[in-house]
Amino acid sequence: MITSLLIANRGEIACRIIRTARKLGVRTVAVYSDADAKALHVREADEAVHIGPSSAAESYLVGEKIIAAAKDSAAEAIHPGYGFLSENADFAQAVIDAGLIWIGPKPESIRAMGLKDAAKTLMNEAGVPTTPGYLGDNQDADFLAEQAEKIGYPVLIKAVAGGGGKGMRKVDAAGDFADALASCRREATASFGNDIVLLEKWITNPRHIEVQVFGDSHGNVVHLFERDCSLQRRHQKVIEEAPAPGMDEETREAVCGAAIRAAKAVDYEGAGTIEFIADGSEGLRADRIWFMEMNTRLQVEHPVTEEITGQDLVEWQLRVASGEELPCKQDELSIDGHSIEVRLYAENPATGFLPSTGSLRVFTLDPHSSFCRVDHGVVEGDEITPFYDPMIAKVISHSDDRDDAAEHIVGDLLNLAVWPVKTNAAFLITLLRDEVFLSGRVETGYIGEHLDELIGQEPPNEAVLNSALEALLPAAGQDVWASQSGFRLNGIPKANFRLEEESGRIFEFEFELGYDPYLTHVDGDWAVHPFMGHSFAFRLPRAGDGVGAGATSDGTILSPMPGKIIAVSVSAGDTVTKGDKLVTLEAMKMEHSLVAPFDGTVTELNAEEGGQVSEGTLLVQIEAADG
Incomplete structure (x- = not known):
């Protein structure tokens, strides 16, 4: 067995x-x-080596630095994880040439599957069914247009060196072909330095089915059954599961057998995934599943395969790279139950899924949840930087029943609190409870076609919700006789309230107060609570004041934290009523409204729109109406 290992990757993997x-x-x-100097993977490893600036192009993608780090640390082998250099045949060869063990397939296997056109030709020769289309050396635009006509619209243009949805265009009619081809080539050149394309017949109801394969240096190859990765957004997987819903044994035997033939055709060693596209218009059928490509590495979604087979695929990788035979023969592998994985990202679906960066001041997803396995690369207090993929964690469930597996993840996500970073948790909950998903009938375009309804309504207005919570939640040590929480003996205090916004939207909530394990305190005075996959921060009322965040009993309105004034709603001399909005502060990517603690007059105003303020700065002074 290998005794020391350098991991040429970061984060969760x-x-x-x-x-x-x-x-x-x-x-x-x-x-x-x-950027990763204090990252979790650095803290957990036995040793860590700095390899350069924050940009991946100057650090994680520089093979020479990786190999030098391995030699300097006396590592025996290099594991590339996924992404970065994991499918770079030249890097794999350089690792081997440096006298190190490469945890992955042979460089020639990577090359054989690296270009889609060559891979499809090889698969055809191996008897693996491929999608109808054109792949060839003639790249003349007029000739390609003629081939598209022969295939029949709609067609798919794909860069042969592509991946992750780049260099790929669906064309519905002949008049759109020339522009789509030019656009595809520009993107492929920019992303991969290669503008060669192939054409495929567009599958009307496509499902993405993939098979986990494993080979060793002794000529053994097995499959570990299939996964369904059809729920995608812009060709990026969102939810993965194993086994595929609706897969009968005859079809499973056919597709897994094709995957074995594909792996053997390139003398494959290590972990790999054969990806297929299926026409799901009449369910999964053996004669309607075609080879797409092979990923010559470990996949992000490998945990669902581990959950249904009881195997550790990383352990398999290390044993195979050490020269051992595969830990199991094909007849020793079987499917146990159902597993689902979701990718929790630091992104905001309401803003087009833009990444959300910053400090994870609150992150309550338990890696040791009773419901789910959580594979994560960050913990509370870590930083989500703009330099890399914004994945926070993968949440993986396993159950005898598919619906239960989905609901287990929902249960964990409903209790998730993340602040101030935004996440896609509410979006994932909606998907997991979607009736089409639960029926097993989703196809790869489902999210794109139903995006607005899947994103759903915006969460309730934060300022209104914060005001309600401030009134409801008792401060630590507050007198129970003064509390509005509904004191009772031998029971957790609860409060129910109905929130109706001006737009007419209505939200009803029940809170367990005082003892809520999901109420996470931040800096003593601030708390975060999860609601329907969203997280809200609010200021806890201080014992004895009862007048809300930022206000004192004499009408002095102080800034509760450093931030920027984004709105001033009053002027000096104005008469205000209790609860009137005075100033809105933006802090940690959230808006916080400061309101009048009682009826009175604005006697002093030190807030100016656009101004930066420190914690404790006097913003407004209110004189009581009866004073």
């Missing part, structure tokens, strides 16, 4: 590899950029 290596007694070496 680096932490995942470290866990298995530790179990096997293998010493681990992490690499890190400037």
